Amino acid sequence: MNVSLRQLQIFRAVAELGSFSAAAERLHLSQPALSSAVRKLEDGLGARLFDRTTRQVVLTAEGEELKRLGTRLIDEFEAVAADLQDYLAQRRGRVVVAALPSLAAVTLPPALARFKADHPGVSVIIRDTLHDQIQELVESGAADFGLTVAPDKTRDLEFRPLIVDRFVMICRKDHRLAARQSVTWADIVRYPVITMARTSSVRQLIDSACAAAGIESQSQYDPEHLATVGALVSQGLGVAALPSLTIPLLRFADLAEVPIRKPVVERTMGLVQRRGRTPSVAAASLIRAIPDRSQPERP
Numbered sequence: 001m002n003v004s005l006r007q008l009q010i011f012r013a014v015a016e017l018g019s020f021s022a023a024a025e026r027l028h029l030s031q032p033a034l035s036s037a038v039r040k041l042e043d044g045l046g047a048r049l050f051d052r053t054t055r056q057v058v059l060t061a062e063g064e065e066l067k068r069l070g071t072r073l074i075d076e077f078e079a080v081a082a083d084l085q086d087y088l089a090q091r092r093g094r095v096v097v098a099a100l101p102s103l104a105a106v107t108l109p110p111a112l113a114r115f116k117a118d119h120p121g122v123s124v125i126i127r128d129t130l131h132d133q134i135q136e137l138v139e140s141g142a143a144d145f146g147l148t149v150a151p152d153k154t155r156d157l158e159f160r161p162l163i164v165d166r167f168v169m170i171c172r173k174d175h176r177l178a179a180r181q182s183v184t185w186a187d188i189v190r191y192p193v194i195t196m197a198r199t200s201s202v203r204q205l206i207d208s209a210c211a212a213a214g215i216e217s218q219s220q221y222d223p224e225h226l227a228t229v230g231a232l233v234s235q236g237l238g239v240a241a242l243p244s245l246t247i248p249l250l251r252f253a254d255l256a257e258v259p260i261r262k263p264v265v266e267r268t269m270g271l272v273q274r275r276g277r278t279p280s281v282a283a284a285s286l287i288r289a290i291p292d293r294s295q296p297e298r299p
Contacts, residue, residue, distance in 0.1 A: 005077060007041040008070040010034055011049065015067045018057050090119040093282040097126050098137040099147035100201075101226065102246040103269060104128035107163065108147065111289040122282045131201045138272050144283040146272035147290075149201045162270040163293045165243040167205070170255045172236055178256035185215050185241075185262065192238035194229055195219045201267070206241055209265040226250065243267045 013023035014034070024034040042049050049063035059067060086092045099108055104126055112124060127137055135151050137143035151157040169183050177183055177191075189210070195217070196203045203222075210217045220238050223229055229240050230250035242250075247257055271287060273279065279287065 010037045090282050092121040095124045095283045096143045098134040098143035101128045103147040115286045115289045156275045158273050158275045160271045161268050165245045165267045167265040168244050169258045171239040173256045182259045182261045189217045192220045194232050194238040194240045197222050197224045
């Protein structure tokens with residue numbers, strides 16, 4: 001049995017109006033084309049659907065049953081089509097974003113506010129976590145996209161730079177280095193340095209910068225969370241080097257911020273997606289709302 005949705009729609013129009021000519025007018029078809037469609041439907045089903053007289057068209061018993069079942073099929077299809085249209089128009093849907101905590105707290109909220117103003121029916125889930133977990137979430141499809149540093153080359157992921165973030169030193173405002181216009185890494189390591197856990201991208205960049213400059217840095221405490229770094233520095237237990245994007249998260253500690261030079265260390269962050277996969281229309285819209293600041297300001 002080969003029955004198309006269009007045939008069912010034509011059949012229902014005739015059944016509702018009780019007239020081939022009226023149904024043809026409603027559907028903007030010629031009457032011969034409509035009659036041919038009904039005849040092909042009857043042939044495909046192997047059953048007569050209408051009894052025709054010179055004055056009226058009446059459903060047969062088989063036609064009554066097809067009207068009941070066909071109407072349900074058409075209504076369900078139209079509901080699905082409407083749902084899909086809402087999804088494509090971004091009146092509904094769901095986007096999952098995996099992001100580094102600093103990006104989730106500083107960069108993503110303004111973009112999300114712009115997105116939600118235009119698409120209030122789309123729900124957005126934020127997974128603020130560390131780099132390794134972001135890669136896993138995106139690669140597995142559990143997140144639509146990620147905001148982090150460049151992924152490992154072994155991952156089946158694509159990376160597009162969006163933000164270049166420079167490292168700065170933070171210390172108490174009464175610290176000897178607080179009034180300086182800038183500091184070097186050699187200046188920093190004269191004091192206890194509070195760095196994040198070795199698994200963090202921040203720690204890995206600091207270790208690489210110190211190694212490149214031939215400087216040995218003795219790490220203190222190795223906390224995993226930025227708030228802990230800020231609290232330790234505020235108590236005078238050391239200084240810290242962090243990306244400038246993270247500093248707004250440490251305002252509670254009331255710390256001084258000093259640019260670092262020799263060498264300047266930058267962290268490039270951006271968009272991570274599964275290689276060769278097209279994002280949903282909602283995810284693509286949210287991505288467009290995130291500003292591209294991949295070119296750092298030069299002094």
